[in-house]
Amino acid sequence: MKSVASAPISQPASPVAEEKSARWRFRYDPRFTPPLLITCILLVGQITFGILESYSRTVLAIVTGIVLEMVLGRMFAKKWPHIASAYITGISVGILVRSPAFWPYALCSALSITSKYVIRVKRRHIFNPSNFGICVLLFLAPFAVAGLSIQWGNNVWPMAVIWMLGSVTIWRLKRFHICATYVASFLVFSLVRSLITGHTFWAEVAPLTGPMYQLYIFFMITDPKTTVSTRRGQIIVAFLVALAEMILRLNEFVYAPFYALFIVGPAALLFEMWWKSRQASTQELSAQQRGA
Numbered sequence: 001m002k003s004v005a006s007a008p009i010s011q012p013a014s015p016v017a018e019e020k021s022a023r024w025r026f027r028y029d030p031r032f033t034p035p036l037l038i039t040c041i042l043l044v045g046q047i048t049f050g051i052l053e054s055y056s057r058t059v060l061a062i063v064t065g066i067v068l069e070m071v072l073g074r075m076f077a078k079k080w081p082h083i084a085s086a087y088i089t090g091i092s093v094g095i096l097v098r099s100p101a102f103w104p105y106a107l108c109s110a111l112s113i114t115s116k117y118v119i120r121v122k123r124r125h126i127f128n129p130s131n132f133g134i135c136v137l138l139f140l141a142p143f144a145v146a147g148l149s150i151q152w153g154n155n156v157w158p159m160a161v162i163w164m165l166g167s168v169t170i171w172r173l174k175r176f177h178i179c180a181t182y183v184a185s186f187l188v189f190s191l192v193r194s195l196i197t198g199h200t201f202w203a204e205v206a207p208l209t210g211p212m213y214q215l216y217i218f219f220m221i222t223d224p225k226t227t228v229s230t231r232r233g234q235i236i237v238a239f240l241v242a243l244a245e246m247i248l249r250l251n252e253f254v255y256a257p258f259y260a261l262f263i264v265g266p267a268a269l270l271f272e273m274w275w276k277s278r279q280a281s282t283q284e285l286s287a288q289q290r291g292a
Helices: 015-024 030-049 055-077 084-096 103-118 129-140 156-172 176-197 201-209 211-220 231-250 256-291
Strands: none
Touching: 030 084, 030 156, 030 211, 055 084, 055 103, 084 103, 084 129, 084 211, 103 129, 129 211, 129 256, 156 176, 156 211, 176 201, 176 211, 176 231, 201 211, 211 256, 231 256
16 A cells, blocks of 8 residues: 655644734725825816915925824824824915015914814814914914915816816715815805896806815815714805805905805714714603603
8 A cells, every 4th residue: 555645734824823924914904195285285286277385385294294293193192193183284375475575484383283182072173274273364364374365377287187086085084075076065155146237157166276266175185083973064155265265255265165065064073073963961861751
């Protein structure tokens, strides 16, 4: 009889080895998707139109935001926060703020990050950070600060690239309905403004083609931390932001979109908090009455 050598039995990898292998395996963190998109907006805008005051000022805003986020996150939350949010805030400030001085970039970024930890209701910040910092700076220091107001002009390709990338990103994050509602409302209200002011419809629509609005649409009004929780509520709030912007524009507020979000966004969050608290109290009272 022939003897058949038995094949060696492979031993399963130890849990330690599996954990070490998994640690070295590349895993993409989806929280880096918005920072990549906003960096793309910056590069396209800078290469095409030179939207930045300077690279050094933008870097100052980013570094200030990240450092302050790390310090405040460690102080208040007792942990190291993810840097994606601070990066978005800093780069937004670097793009949207226009000033020959350096201090407005650092101050605006610092105000933006600090608002997340200081202005809180029920352990939640209610202002979009970069929008808050920009509004405060535009209101208190208009002599030293202006906002970005460059349009893409007749060159539609930069805007098309940004809208394509931004739409895919926001769609995957399941927040595209907010952008779509705002844009549709903006177009309708542009027609209304043209009838009231006598300007052409396309002149009223023109601001929508600027890099400022790309940041505003894809990052500010869709911020998960400062938007209401329900899809219907998000659609209503996006419409109300566009409505408030129209009213402010008709009253000749230059930075109407920032102020509109500054007013409507927190008000919507506070209303939702009150409504949920009221519902919870009603349900608790009903349960007590049934148990009595």
